[in-house]
Amino acid sequence: MSWRNPWSELEVLRRELDRALGIEPGRSSTPPRVAFLPGRAARAYPLTNVSEDTENIYVQALAPGLDTDKLELTVLGNALTISGVKKGIEGVRPEAFHRSERAAGRFVRSIELPSEVDADRVTARYASGLLTITLPRAAAARPRQVQVTLG
């Protein structure tokens, strides 16, 4: 075959370097690529901001265009899991697209909350593409004012 893989030399060099550094073959020193195109495919979705006050923990997720019927929230201990579907554009031939920057599809994301929450009283609101979840702290995790008595 006249065609040569231009990267084969580099591959050999990398393997040699790995061996010199004592890295076992097949296990690259660089972390594996999660997806061919890094970025939106490998990124955590939805992006979330977490804030708190003495009563509640608030989770705000940047999630436009969700299918509200398929949106699911699960709370267990101090872990919140958001799963759902972001609707893509259907029925359009791929060659009709001029630009395709919006990612779509199924997603699952778990977030560790700063404290335990009362799962029964969690409320969520979805408005203008923002999901706001209010999670009341569990009674045991609420800060308590301690009165100091002078003795």
Add this chain to the structure above:
Amino acid sequence: MAEKTVATPVEAAGQASEKETTRAEERYIAPPVDIYETPDGLTLVADLPGVPVDGMNIQVKEGILTIEGNVKVESPGTPVYREYELVNFFRQFQLADTVDTDRITAQLRNGVLELTLPKAEAAKPKTIKVELG
């Protein structure tokens, strides 16, 4: 449709950048868009989370389509950790002459803007029947 503003790289989508025109001092994010062709024209779909209907400002001036979204969000409590920053959205596109600017329609639902840009009648393909003589 040619791009007037540069798309925010996906890796930096959570961070805001400065508008290139020096006079506007506010920070903004270029929203990701899908643009596709339909038999009647073009459809533009953009993700604009946190923008209410009255915060949307869409303009066509001298063939340039400007999409501006002013975010209105209340964030209760004190931040614990943040992955994104909600600032206003801004993006511009150069429109082709074939777009009928008077008939552009827009719809905003769940933070997704859908703009329909119909083709001008003159730009639509016409089938001409050939009659046998």
